[in-house]
Amino acid sequence: MLNRNHRSVDASHVKSLYDRRLDNYNALSNLRAQRNLLSKRAKNDPEIIQQAKHIKEQIKQLETSLAATETELLQCAIQIPNDTHPDVPLGPESNARVLKTVGNVDALMGEKNACQDHVALATKLGMLDLEQAAIVSGSSFYYLQGYGAFLETALIQYAMDKAASKGFLGVITPDIVRTPIAYGCGFQPRAGESSQIYHVHAHDDDALCLAGTAEIPLAGKFATRVLEEAELPHRLVGYGRAYRAEAGGRGTETKGLYRVHQFSKVELFAVSTSEQSDAVLEEFREIQEEMFAELGLCFRVLDMPTEELGASAYRKYDIEAWMPGRKAWGEISSTSNCTDYQARRLSIRYRPTHKTDKNTLFCHTINGTAIAVPRVIIAILETFQQLDGSVKVPQVLQKWLPGQPSILSPPKHDNSSL
Known part of the structure; x- marks a missing residue:
């Protein structure tokens, strides 16, 4: 566990709680065994009856102590993050290692040094309504309308189709989950954080x-579930809505669609053996790169680096698009190998094909964002904007849009406030 950004975790305290829990459990087991033995001998013997009453009180006290210890142990242990891959850079975000750059930033910025951001473009195209969304739902919510709505569905269909063509099982996921499932995936808040x-x-x-x-x-x-090793890896592509209560701090990142409370997302997910997970992570990254290259x-x-890894991630690749309107790189995707971190918490196991000293082993889980719709819309609008305010549509999306347009132009009659 190298240089993780989880300073509130005290591993020695967790160890002491574990030892205390084990001592309480063993003592409780011994007392229950004594109680059972005495109950067989008690009959009308006052001395044995008195011993049984005393043991009953001790059991009650130990049960209370054990429950309190287990609660504290769970609260502390759940804050412990995963281990990290030995090749992961150490330190803060600035230490991220650039593995590849696709495209030319200078070419994008050439004659567009004064280019518009996605909010101005989407508003002129009648695609975005932030004002009414703020009245209806509050800040950091939005309406996508007209071709904005169809651009969202086009991106979803494109990503789902791309993954399905590579053998992924398509899934529409529930948006409401039991909180222990979310915590089991590593999404519990860190101590002291909202x-x-x-x-x-x-x-x-x-x-x-x-x-x-x-x-x-x-x-x-x-x-x-217990899976068969021969079935693995299982590859899924899921579509669902993502909800984030904290949409970020003040500043330019809260403007428009970059940080929002609710958005559509297509997610790649796999369950594998420990030997397969590194290769699956690279496979996910290749799919992401292929999609963003096809989108142009x-x-x-x-x-x-280590301080940017979430609790569950053993290794994580981020993909950032150049967003000319922001004049900055912006994250549009990531993919992570969580090894057995989530599987242990959710009890996801597999049965080895060849017998080992264990009947079952914990699986590894891998996840990756195929399309996070709002940020990809930002990148498309700002990348393909024209000097007259129109926006070219990436060829791979055209077939998913009504009329299959190659370019989106501002409407002749402004109905953006409808």
Whole structure:
């Protein structure tokens, strides 16, 4: 566990809680055994009855102590992040290693040094309504309309079709999940930090929340299951809505679609053996690169450093697109190998084809963003904008749009406020 950004985790305290829990459990087991033995001998013997009452009190105290220790142990242990790959760069985001750059930033910025950002472009094209969304839902929400709505569905269909052509099973995921499933995937808030999770107040005792990514219900699809090694890896592509309660701090990143509370997302997910997961991670990255190249975006691939890894990630690649309107790189995708971190918490196992000393082993899980719709829309609008305010449509998306247009132009009659 090298240089992770989880300073609140005290591994020695977790170890002491584990030892205390084990001592309490063993002591409790011994006392219960004594109670059972005395119950067989008690009959009308006052001395034995008194011993049994004393042991009963001790058992009650130990049960209370054990429950409290297990609660504290779970709260502390769940904050412990995954290990890290030995090749991952150490330190903060600035230490990310650039593995590849596709496209030419200078060519994009050439005659567009004064280019418009996606908010100005989308508003003129009648694709975006932020004002009414703020009235209806609050800040960091939005309406996509007209070709904005169809551009979203086109990106979803393109990504789902691309993954399906490579053997992925298409899945539409539930947006509401049990909170323990989300925590099992590593999405619990860190100590002292506000939660990004929207909690749902149900009528029963179930703790429910809105999924922050389709990765959560896709992982949950395998929870408590025992798979056969010959079946692995399982590859899924899931579409769902992502909900993030904290959409970021103040500044330019909160403008428009870059950081929002709700968005559509197509997610790649796999369950594999430990020997397969590194190769699956590279496979996911290749699919992502293929899609963004076909969309015609200028992008770069980063090997993210230790302080930028989420709790579950053993290794993570980010893909950033150049966004001319922002004059900056912006993250549009990532892919992570979570090894057995999520599988242990969700009890996802497989049965080895050839017998080993263990009947079952924990699987590895791998996830990757195929399309995070709002940010890819930003990259498309700002990359393919023309001097007259129109925007070229990437060829691979045209067949998914009504009329199959090659260019989107501002409407003759402004209906953007409708």
